[in-house]
Amino acid sequence: MKKSKKIFIIFLIFVGILTSLISFLHNLQMDKLRFREEGISIEQVQSNNDLIIDSSYEIVFDNSIDIYDLLLNNYNPLFTTAFSIGTPLLFIIPTLFSNFSRSDKIKVGSCLEIEGVKINGEEINVFIFIQEFLNHNRVFSKEKAAQYIKSRYDKANGNLNHNGIKAVINSLMEKNIIVEGSKLTRNEILLNSNRKQIYDFIIENPGVHRNKLARKVDLSTYLIKWHVSMLIKFNLIREQKLSNFTAYFDSSLRQENDLLLHTISRDKCVRIINFLEINKEGSTKNQISKELNMHFNTISNYLKKMDKFSLLERKKVNNIEYISLNDLNFKLLKQKP
Structure with a gap:
């Protein structure tokens, strides 16, 4: 709202209040003169006023008493003045306030x-x-x-x-803040609780495939597809076809790590990683296979894939190889650029 318009509206309010005040004082003076001429005592005026301000149940619901006539008669210029001031303000102030609010919003931060x-x-x-x-x-x-x-x-x-x-x-x-044909904006997309649950799981488990996602969040495949499509539209996540699976990733993660992230999100690989996180001193393949009740070749296959990205550390003691996680590289893998 332009500054000149604001000043003009404030001026109108001031003139309205001033005019009403002068009118009130004039009416008050005229009432005093009329009281003297008609011989009306102050006690009689006070009696009327007491009736007006009485909020008892009987007066409020007594149909024989017309409250509006009492309020609007000539002996109550104060109410008339307040009404004359309040009515224009009722329309002017909200308009003024909304424009000030809009101006404030426009200037919010850089x-x-x-x-x-x-x-x-x-x-x-x-x-x-x-x-x-x-x-x-x-x-x-x-x-x-x-x-x-x-x-x-x-x-x-x-x-x-x-x-x-x-x-x-x-x-x-x-920047995917808004999308053509959508009612939602980027700041609203995660207000839906199911969509937020899906998003949080993908962020915590990058590379998760659709079937596993449906199992973990306990939602139908239809709902998964709908909410995932909305997250993709606003570029909060991305979709990738890997090993005959549809996998989902945080859109800000490096794409060159997609295959590995998908691999380590698989249930068996997650079990191996969790085991190695607990046994930080290192374990042999046989120990891992026995403790997890998982085939030795399966263990070797997953460890080989993890080795390609330097996620493991190997050391030999008395010609026995012990395997442990490379914690630093593992953390860097999920780090955003």
Whole structure:
């Protein structure tokens, strides 16, 4: 809202209050003169006032007493004055407040992070108006949103033209803050409890395949597909076909590690890793096979894959090889770039 408009509205409020106050004082003076001429005592006036302010059950529900007539008669200029002041303020103040609020929102910070993605400057301003647009529309439409934002920018004294607004919208779409045809925005996508559960499990278990995900979160395959598709749209996760499985990853993790992450997310490999984490001093293949009741060749196969990415440490004692986890490399594997 422009500063000149704010000043003008404040001036109107001031004039309204001042005019009502003068009217009240004038009516009060006229009432005093009338009381003197008609011989009405102060006690009689007080009696009326007592009746008006009495909030007892009997008076409120007594149909024989017209409260509104009492309030609006000539002996109650204070109520008339308050009513005359309050009525315009009832319409003016909300309008003024909403415009101040909008102005405050536009100026919020220079940088905002939405689920790991930073937006700044005009992106924040446009995003606020997009959220406003979505409150009145079923889904996001780039063209319609641009027209709506242009009209709101004019009212908010913005400095972007139509092409500038569309450029900012394109930037927000490239950052997956908003998606064409969706009612949701990136900051709302994880408000759904099932979707949040799916997302959290994928983040904690990168490379997990769809069937295992469905088992662990106890949701139907249909729901899994729907929520996963929404997470992919907003680039919170990504999908990859590996070893005849559809696997899911945190979109911020390095793609070159996808195959390994998928491998170590498999149930048998998870059991081997958990065993090695407990036995930090190292164990032989035979010990691992016996303790986990898992075939020796299966153990060797998974350990070989982990060796390719330097996730294991091997040492020999009396010609016996002991295997342990390389904790540092294991942590780096799941580290975001």
